[in-house]
Amino acid sequence: MTGASRWDADVLVLxxxxxxxxxxLHAARGGARVVLADKGYCGTSGAAAASNNNVWYVRDPKLQEAEFGARFASGGGLSEPGWTAALLESAVEQLHFLGTLGYPFPKTETGDVNYAxxxxxxxMRxxxxxxxxxxxxxxxxxxMLGLLERDGCVTGAHGVSRDGTRWQVNAFATVLATGGCAFMSGALGTNVCTGDGHLAAGEVGARFSGMEFSNQYGLxxxxxxxxxGLPFVxxxxxxxxxTVVPIVDDEPFVSVARVLVDEPVFAVFDRANADIQRWLRSGQANAFLPFDRAGIDPFTQRFPVGLRLEGTVRGTGGIRLRGRDCATDVPGLYAAGDAASRETVVGGRTGGGSPNSAWAIVTGSWAGTAASEFARRQGTRRAGTLAREEEIALSPVGPSRELIGQHVLSLRTNLFRSAAVLTPALKLLDDAWHETNVEVGTPHLAEARSARAMLYVARLAYRSALHRRESRALHQRGDYPERSDAMRHRLVVAGIDSFEFSTDPVAT
Structure with a gap:
């Protein structure tokens, strides 16, 4: 790290x-000195910046109860009313606050502000x-290449800039908001979502929850x-x-996938009337650009469909939160957004849109506030231990991505699960994981680190999938096709080279 750029902060946001x-924003408003490091360009990178975002905006208590009931059922009974109520209430508060800052919310046909x-x-701009x-x-x-720690407490992070310059930020509190992991599947806006924060958190002892619910695919x-997904409704x-492919599963993509593993599947949005067509084109404009460029009218002409793995971006697993301050199991480390497990509000299934957007806003606000307060309580700043460049755990990029493509993006392995397919896939992932000490030049450090992070998230997901010996929500196993009442709990996992499992009860 000789010649690296260094900063001191109260709160570091990744x-x-x-x-x-x-x-x-909330950490700074709380009086903290804040540094934010982004893998891309803050304001344009990530899934949210790539398209419109619907937000879970529900003010009526009766409607809030209905929303909880629906999510409780679809998510396999793993969500909690207390978390859901707090999230919905805070989402309303933060969206109204966004309006006071001057964000130009659209208007409804009646002239009301459309906060949703x-x-x-x-x-994002x-x-x-x-x-x-x-x-x-x-x-x-x-x-980011890794977190800093001292005496069991996270004290910042280090990384590499695009020009190859190494950087280090010493901070009293750190917020991981690095997004989920979509395994470089090509889904729009997810090229930066490779699980880097998951790996860094695991290395310092954080625990994860719901990693078996990481196999969400997008049509x-x-x-x-x-x-x-909206046009596909x-x-x-x-x-x-x-021949019509009937939709018989809770998630339409599953019914499509059952056929798609063997032969092509086609779609047409022929059930949308003229009003819905205009509404869809207005609200989901970027979804229709590929059709327009190809000269296809998707409302009248069939087109071939595919599935892209969205992993924990639209799945629900992630870093375990200890409470609504978004603290992790490691002092000084907080998690928010897709990096954190959403099980408490959506259980084992979420899809896209409303809950995820609200979760990002609210947990970000909670984490920033709590991190600022934590930083305020600290005394003398202590710099954390920084690994030497050659000690940063890396993985070969090409072989790792090939392995991910064959055994994680695969519908036959990741979606239609069983011990017979998961066990050999996990063995290959473990073997690749132990190929450490890869020598790469400084410009390629981030890429090799992301390759290792994807291997890590995949190993967490598949081990969790093998431990949950039942079918619940997104997690469906052919060898355990029934839901087990004995497994109505959250599955918690920790470790790097080897793993330990425990359970969290679902509060009622």
């Missing part, structure tokens, strides 16, 4: 998406402006990266010969 910017819709590019106004120092194109036109699916 990640520049919704959760990260909300955390930075955020235009991704505008929203606005959040970048707000945190800069609040005095947050932003490090763009500065992926898209076969050559498109846009996995916006009005879709009819057919085989090549025109």
């Amino acid at each position: 990640g520049g998406g919704p959760a990260g910017t909300w955390a930075a 819709t955020l235009r991704g590019p505008d929203y 606005f959040m970048r402006l707000q945190i800069k106004r609040a005095g947050v120092q932003i490090l763009d194109h500065s992926p 898209a036109a076969s050559q498109s990266s846009v996995t916006k 009005w879709s009819t699916y057919t085989r090549g010969d025109g």
